Amino acid sequence: MYQGAVQELIDELGRLPGIGPKSAQRIAFHILDADPEDMKRLADAIRIVKDKVKFCKICFNVTEQETCNICxxxxxxxxxxxxxxxxxxxxxxxxxxxxxxxxxxxxxxxxxxxxxxxxxxxxxxxxxxxxxxxxxxxxxxxxxxxxxxxxxxxxxxxxxxxxxxxxxLASGLPVGGDLEYADDVTLGRAFEGRRSLVG
Known part of the structure; x- marks a missing residue:
């Protein structure tokens, strides 16, 4: 639809999870309209995260060190x-x-x-x-x-x-939920994971 760099940007944004064609187009035009310094900071943040962040050698959580803070x-x-x-x-x-x-x-x-x-x-x-x-x-x-x-x-x-x-982990009905809106699988899990209220 668009040409050159704009279409390339839309295509790349569309490859991100949860971003459809319309969202990709909106984001692309937001980037075009945004302050250049803001977009430079965004680009720098993406580059830095790709350069610095790795996976913990013990648990595979994201970290900037050999092992994460939790390990x-x-x-x-x-x-x-x-x-x-x-x-x-x-x-x-x-x-x-x-x-x-x-x-x-x-x-x-x-x-x-x-x-x-x-x-x-x-x-x-x-x-x-x-x-x-x-x-x-x-x-x-x-x-x-x-x-x-x-x-x-x-x-x-x-x-x-x-x-x-x-x-x-137990699964079932969410707190504050209504039985009539629960699907069959969720309700089934709630019955399987029931616990005693007395003793």
Missing amino acids: QDPRRDETIICVVEESKDIVTIERTRSFRGRYHVLGGAINPIGGVGPEQLHIRELITRLGDEKIQEIIIATDPNLEGEATATYLARMLKSIGIKVTR
Whole structure:
């Protein structure tokens, strides 16, 4: 539709996750209209993050050092590892202030249609970490979707023989939700994960 640099920018923006053609066009024109200094700072921030940020050699969280702040923190519980799909999941869990253990980032989820198998994830590195006698529990915190469930099932089966306790985050009805709006899978999970209110 457009020519040259503008169309190239729209095409590149459209390759970002969650950005469709119309959003890409809006962002491109925002960039064109924006203050050049603001856009220079944005471009510099993108370049710097690509140059400086790497993955923690222990858990594969994003960091600017060899190991991330969580792996360096001696106050974290070394006996529990929470397995997540992406680094952004760690931020979500940390906001709850409910977990004080360590993490392991898989780098995605099993998705045969998308060409992602167990060998493309950081599962081998997780098994290596389990050689440490301190680890007593693995919490699987993959997304409650088809790929996340497939990954959780694969991990649970594989870890069963190691003799370490394997748990999965509970899923079900959200606080403040209405039963009539819950889908069948969510309601089924809520029944499976029910807990006693007395004693």
